[in-house]
Amino acid sequence: MAAIVAWMPLTSTTHAANSFDREPTEISRHCEQYMAEFNGQIDALVNDKAKASYDSVFVAFDNHMTQFVDQLLHDYLMQNAHTDAAIRDASTACALKGFSVLNALSANRALYERMSAVPTEGLAADKTYTVNYWKSEFESSGIGKDEKTRAAIKAKNDEISALGNTFGQNINNAVNKIQVKAERLAGLPQDYFDSHPADDKGMVTISTAYSDTRPISKYAHDRSLRKEVAMMSRNRAVQENTPVLTELLERRYELAQLLGHQNYAETNMLGTMVAKPTKVAEFTAKLSAAIAEPVVKEKAQLLAQMQKLDPAAKEVRSWDASYLSNIIREQDYKLDAKEVRQYFDYDKVRDGIIALSEDLFTLKIEPSDAATWHESVEAYDVFESDKLIGTFFLDSHPRDGKFTHAAQFGIQLGKKGETLPEAALLMNFPKGLMEHGQVETFLHEYGHLLHFIFAGQNDIGYSRFQSESDFGEAPSMMLEEWVWDYDTLKRFATNEEGEVIPKALVEKMNQARYFGQALGVATQLTYTALSFDLYNRNPEGIDLVAFEKDIFERYSPYGYDDGTHMFAAFGHLNGYGAKYYTYQWSSSIAEELLSRFKEEGLRDPKTAQDYRNLVLAKTGTKSAAELVRDFLGRDFSVEAYAKKLSQGG
Known part of the structure; x- marks a missing residue:
């Protein structure tokens, strides 16, 4: 399996021999083995008496870290994807131990001192970036505190890891x-x-x-059904996760206090592009102002349509929005969503997205014989000039016990000359016809996958994670544009009779594209406020239901729906913490990245190669702002995105 053989060099013509069918006892045994090996490697690195150099410290550390993370990623994937509950449980237990090892690493003062002894004079820029990245990571983790405080920080991080894991697993298991x-x-x-x-x-x-x-x-058409289904979805895991989230908030606040911060939002912003909570507040205020007028206009349109169906209607609820918007698109834009979806069969969409990446980045992608963890999972090898550069897996359809959202999961980090990157997409699409919005989601997640593979071709195996956390969504959000491009869609969007999607229909899709954009952004800013405000405070005595109600009444264009407990199934409150703003922040960066493609052509090969080589492949070797500047030839600004929103698209 990828994790076990992670330290073994791979040739350019083979992929890792993955195995996903280990017995729980073997998972546990191997877990202890690879964690003990990693701890031994770190001890040897720290106790090395030779003069510290980049190669003796950081190259060795990256080797050890990459090997360890490869195996941890494997266990984390199995926790979220395997069909056998016993294997999921064993993988979960191992992943938690792995997080504890990483928590201990961040408190390792001797390792920090060894890294700090490495001279940076004369180092290449990417190596200097790596040195500074790790020193900053240690410093923001409290490495300067006394031994007792560092031990308390480590213990608190272990509690947080366990609570966050329980929170996510409860969501996965709550399929009502x-x-x-x-x-x-x-x-x-x-x-x-x-x-x-x-x-x-x-x-x-x-x-x-x-x-x-x-x-x-x-x-x-049945409004009560729409409400019933919405309420069922928004109340998933409420009994299980209300106490878990409450405790998670408390432990993260206590961690922030140990680190000398006012609250967890302040802690959470370290190592991000925005850097501090005040900038998040300024950014979201700018977007809120930009959408103020368009929101009023769009809400009025929805209410007017609602009153055609029910003259006595006084308001539009959240479960009405998608239905009413669809009617408006049919009537005002002559766009029939049912006509659109007949051109987006899953198999054709998958093949079309793969072909798009082949065209843009001069790749060849072929079905792989790599082992998988379920019969429905599809494996693919990625070649460039007949050289294997990575493998990916598509786990695209829902099943019990599986991760319930859509995300990219790493399996193996790539390191030039040693290992090839491997990643998986866990998604929950129908097996037949898809909504166009689901196609957009597919391409978004596929963008993460490409980012993972392209960043896995350099000398720093851990480089994909050596980047500001609020930059990671930007490349994927930018790639969503291609599902609105007729030249792209005509290559794979065909109906059951094999007829290509009409250009006139794609034009209608684009004409209707921005209706509801302001309401959508307002909803995203509501989630941003929920995420940010939960952590930008002392959570003592918090009433989560009252808190959610207050947030939705202040920010949501539809208000709060009585009886809902969205916080319980909002997985980002664990993984992203206070940083759900990342999606809108990344949208503003994506708008800037896209500007060059729009100028030079969405399918222009040189632009695509520059994007790959200057942004995706270089992630973790320089700051995100520099990556964007290298591609654009200028600094990016959020103004273009705010202006677009203010104009209603």
Whole structure:
């Protein structure tokens, strides 16, 4: 398996011999083995009496770190993807031990001193960046504190890791279901009925999987059904995660106090592009001002449409928005979403996205014989000039026990001449026809995958993670543009008869594209406020329901829906902490990156290669601001994105 053989050199023509079927006892045994090996390597590095140099310290450290993380990534993937609960449990236990090892590493004063002894004079810029990155990481983790405080910080981080893991696992396990009469699904496309057959009592089972809920929110005429499904989704894991999140907030606040910060938001901003909470507040205020007028206009349009259906209606609720927006697009833009979706069958979308990356970046991608963890998982090898440069896996459809959102998971970091990058996309798409928005999500996640593979071709194995955390979404958000491009869509978007999506239909899609944009951004800023404000305070005595209600009443264009507990199933409150603003921040960077493509051509090969070589491949070797500057020839600004929002797209 990739994790076990991570330290073994790979040739350019083979991929790692992955195995995902180890018994739980073997997972546990191997867990102890690779963690003990890593700790021994770090001890040897620290106790080396030779004069410290970049090669003797940082090259060795990167080798050890890459080997360790490869194996930890493997366990973390299995925790979120394996079909066997016992294997998931064993992998979860191992991942938690791995996080504890990393927490201990951040408190290792002797290692920090060894790194600090490395002279940077005369070092290449990427090496100097690596030295400064790690010194900054240690310093922001409290390495300057006394031994007792460092031990307390390590213990607090271990508690946080365990709580965060429980929070995420509760969400994965909370797949709720309801049964409804088939006639209540009026308005849904025929393929939805085909994939959700009624039982002998005429009842259809609806789960909280996105492939079940999103078509209902968009097409179901039955308003009470839309509400019922929305409430089911927003109340996932509420019993389990309310106490977990409360404790997570408390432990993170205590960590911040140990580090000498006012709150966890301040701690969480270290190592980001924004650097401090005040800049987040300034940024979100700028976007809120930009969308103020468009939000009022779009809300009025939704209400007017609602009143055509119900003259007595006084307001639009959140579960009405997608349905009403779809009607408006049909009437005002002559865009039929059901017509659109017939051109986006999963298999064709997958092949089209792969072909797009081949064209843009001069790659060849072929099915791989690499082992997988489920029969539905698809493996692919990535070649450049007949040289294997990576492998990826597509785990695209929902199943019990699996991660319920959409994300890229690393499996193996790449290190030039030693290992090849491997990554997986865990997604939850239908097996047949997809909404165009789901195609956009697919390409977004695929952008993360390309980023992982291209960044895994240099001498620093850990480089993909040596970047500001609020930059990581920008490359993927930029890539979403291609699913609106006719020259791209015509290559794979065909209906059951093989007819290519009409250019006129794509033009209608683009004309209707920005309707609802302001409301969408307002919703994103609501989530941003929920994330940021939860952590930008002392959580003592917090009432999560009251807090969520206050946030939604102040920021959401639809207000708070009584009886919902979104915080319980909002996984980003663990992984992103206070940093959900990252999505809008990354959107502003993506708008700037895209400006060069729009000027030179979305499919211009030189622009694409520059983007790959200057941004994606160089991640973790210089600051994100420098990466963007190298590609654009100038510094980026959030003004272009704010202006676009203020103009309603």
